[in-house]
Amino acid sequence: MTAIFVFSGQGAQAVGMGKDLYDSSPAAAAIFNSADQILGWKVSDLCFNGPENKLTESIFCQPAIYTMSCAALAAYREKHPEVKPLACAGLSLGEYGALYAAGTFSFEDGLRLVARRAELMDKACKENNGGMASVLGGDVEVIREVCAACGIDIANYNSPGQIVISGASEKVDAAVTMLKEKGLRKVIPLKVAGAYHSKMMAGAGIALRTVLEEAALNMPTIPVYHNFSAKPSENMQELLRNLESQVAGSVRWVECVTAMAALGADTMIEFGPGNVLTGLLKRTIPEMNGININSVDGLNQ
Structure with a gap:
């Protein structure tokens, strides 16, 4: 298997997500336990028990999906350490899961970035x-x-x-x-809270740039295909620019997937709740295999 790793975006959330991974995988449990210590609220409780209306709010949804996706990755790496991706990508919010997988930041630092991104986007939604x-x-x-x-x-x-x-x-x-x-x-x-990935989000992107510049970031050790450019960054300034621009820019997902497949991948592994990205894959590159890591059952594929 020659794989690419991809990470779910906002909208894939569901009450109960990650609970079986938490119960069966020490590595996944460690991710959830770490998240619970960082934001002042229990991410695990919201993921496992809801309520659904709270889990749907951007300020809670984005950190919850990022945490669940990273926990799924941790459980998979625990069971399949031999699988190394050719490249990573994530849909919108999911790009932060991809960057974590590629070593750009620690799980904890990524969670703080995602939480701040969610706050800035929520503010922009309420202003427009x-x-x-x-x-x-x-x-x-x-x-x-x-x-x-x-x-x-x-x-x-x-x-x-x-x-x-x-x-x-x-x-x-x-x-x-x-x-x-x-x-x-x-x-x-x-049914959305605002005009995501439009010029109405530009202010949130500019504000996020300041947060990103103060964060501890490394260049990815695995190519990460950005939503905004549909290619990996060559230096840190380009990476920061991609993450800033992503908030108000178009998500060029078809180009990202096509470019990663051209590297020689035969399998897409999606980490996080739901199966949106493997569903899109069937309409983009139907001959490529898709695997979902959203539960313990997925780990056995």
């Missing part, structure tokens, strides 16, 4: 009335033209045939209407 919509199928150039005409952004290139648009709520509504008028029928408004 933003929205998002998923566009299934349709010509990419048509979608870009409509976004430009309406003054909004493409947030995610998730897979061939799945794009997410983002911006001020009334402008997203106008874009949804315009896309349908152009014959794109599957345009679905999303």
